Amino acid sequence: MLKGFRDFVLRGNVLDLAVGVIIGGAFGTVVASLVKDIFTPFIGNLVGKPDFSAIQYNHIMIGNFLNALIAFLMVAAAVYFFIVVPANALMARFHKPVPDTPPATKVCPECLSDIPIAAKRCSHCTQLVA
Structure with missing residues (x-):
């Protein structure tokens, strides 16, 4: 206690x-x-x-x-x-400036959903993303 x-x-x-x-x-x-x-x-x-x-x-x-x-x-x-x-x-x-962190996701050009940066294909629409 x-x-x-x-x-x-x-x-x-x-x-x-x-x-x-x-x-x-x-x-x-x-x-x-x-x-x-x-x-x-x-x-x-x-x-x-x-x-x-x-x-x-x-x-x-x-x-x-x-x-x-x-x-x-x-x-x-x-x-x-x-x-x-x-x-x-x-x-x-x-306070020192906080360094910018790189984004963890990118936008699929076909369906505009967020996908991981390392993805080669969208998990929502299966479109190839380079």
Whole structure:
């Protein structure tokens, strides 16, 4: 029973997921601070209002939703531009091009079915294929 659990935990996908969750949680704090302490005041200086929470319509807090939506978009942009793009560039640098494998089949000129490359006669229509 414990051997099965050990095999499950030591599979690559489980370890990758665990590391990803831990690193993601830690980096989430960094990104949230980047948005809250740097991006939001910068946008507030440009627009003139750093906080939209006072905006209401019939006691519906539209401003809080706008704050959450803007924060989400800034967090998503920060994650995309500071994590996804560099990680994709790094992975593209390490991946070597895969050599093309020659095809294992060819098309019969008579019946257009796939036949092995070494075949001299089509198994479907018995036509000679050179």
